[in-house]
Amino acid sequence: MKLSELTSYLEEIAPLAYQEDYDNSGLIIGDPDAEITSALISLDCTEAVVDEAIEKNCGLIISHHPIVFKGLKKFNGNTYVERVVMKALKHDIALYAIHTNFDHVLDGVNSMICDKLGLKNCTVLSPKTGLLKKLVTFCPLSHAEIVSDALFSAGAGSIGRYSECSFNTEGIGTFKAGSNTDPYVGEKGIRHQESEISIETIYPSSIERKVLQALFQAHPYEEVAYDLYPLSNGFQEVGAGMLGHLDAEMPEADFLQLVKKNLHATVVRHTAVRNKAVRKVAVCGGAGSFLLKQAISAGADVFVTSDYKYHEFFDAEGKIIIADVGHFESEQFTQQLLFDIIRKKFANFALHLTTVNTNPINYLI
Incomplete structure (x- = not known):
């Protein structure tokens, strides 16, 4: 190929x-x-x-x-x-x-670490921003479902674990067709009023071309009215690190041994144990020290990552256990x-x- x-x-x-x-x-x-x-x-x-x-x-x-x-x-x-x-x-x-x-997608590098550690109900630890857009389009009532289905099939309308998400408002649209047009409804040269549906939905900017192609193909109008808005929302399906849960609590020493064994680590450099049970775990393949604050804020008991420097270990401040397994080991x-x-x-x-x-x-x- x-x-x-x-x-x-x-x-x-x-x-x-x-x-x-x-x-x-x-x-x-x-x-x-x-x-x-x-x-x-x-x-x-x-x-x-x-x-x-x-x-x-x-x-x-x-x-x-x-x-x-x-x-x-x-x-x-x-x-x-x-x-x-x-x-x-x-x-x-x-x-x-x-x-x-590949680090930043749900089924990428960090999901493999979660799988190896037996973590469940995993979510992105630090969602990326600036990757989502909102599409607002207007179509006649007769085609609202057809247009919505086309947009959803193209990948629009996903929010977390929910799909086919949209907001719809009914209203009156107006337009006057020019002499060289072929209007779907109305007559040339006369202002026309049409009962329409405003469809709002979001999509990752990476699939914008696909979403717009679906809109143009499904929409009955010769000229499709639509607006595109950049969003600053975090994209829950894309971002750095992951957060997951063990099926049952585990003593810290036992969990660190599990990390060493399941990630085939020769050594695990870690901060002092806190004599608390481990249930919630944050992970980041490769160098992940930039995610420590997010791991602590998320309530993680242990942060499994790599490439920690000596002074960075102090940043745990007894709030979390940092477990450094090695860069290769975390991504192998x-x-x-x-x-x-x-x-x-x-x-x-x-x-x-x-x-x-x-x-x-x-x-x-």
Whole structure:
């Protein structure tokens, strides 16, 4: 299939608009129209991973972490980033990254951590703002249900665990059709009054084109009247970290042992235990110290994440247990998750999980 077919599907799952400003998710190297027959999935894109792709004749490497975070001015092979890019280009291997946009979706990186820890009723810890819009449109009473169904089918109208949400108001619309028009109702040159329904609904801005296409196709009018409003509401389905609950309370020491075992962590660095039961848990794959205040505000007993610095541990202030499992350890299951997502859609496409351990950190036990 074409490379763009696979990347477009991944961007339906985790739209690029959901990534952080500093990130570089998406197609880093490659021609979207190129034909590919197989792909290699890895957490990181290293020279060893590119060598494995060459050996397995994979035309694409899908990694969680982008190999390029900022602009490269020289390609002399002096850094591992330059060498990876040069080798991928030489062997015509496309590089695709699905990073913080995959962190921020409900069924992404953090959901895997929750699953491994047995957490239930999971929600986004810190919803992102600026991703939602409101559509207000006006249509004749006869087509209100048809238009609403089309908008809902396109993905509009979801609020948390509720779908097909809208607000409808009946009123009178007026218009005068010009000489070169073909009005659905009324006559040319005469002001017309029509009983109409105002339909208000929300949608993620990433699907705006799809929603508007559905509106135009379902609406009977030659000229469709509609308004678009940006919203500052938090998008409950998209954001950083997750919050979940254990089926039953657990002693802190037992929970920390569960974290170590289930996340295959060599060590767990943590703040002092508080001699309290653990029931509510916050998680964040990768570096998550920026979410500590949200974890405390949410009433979490433990915050499972990584990349904590010495002085940052003091910020727990006895209000929560910080459990640092390591960056690789917190995100390692992302590879299998991507494999399963792609396999479900493209059952006959050749997929490989890397056999390379890309964790740059070693432990002396």
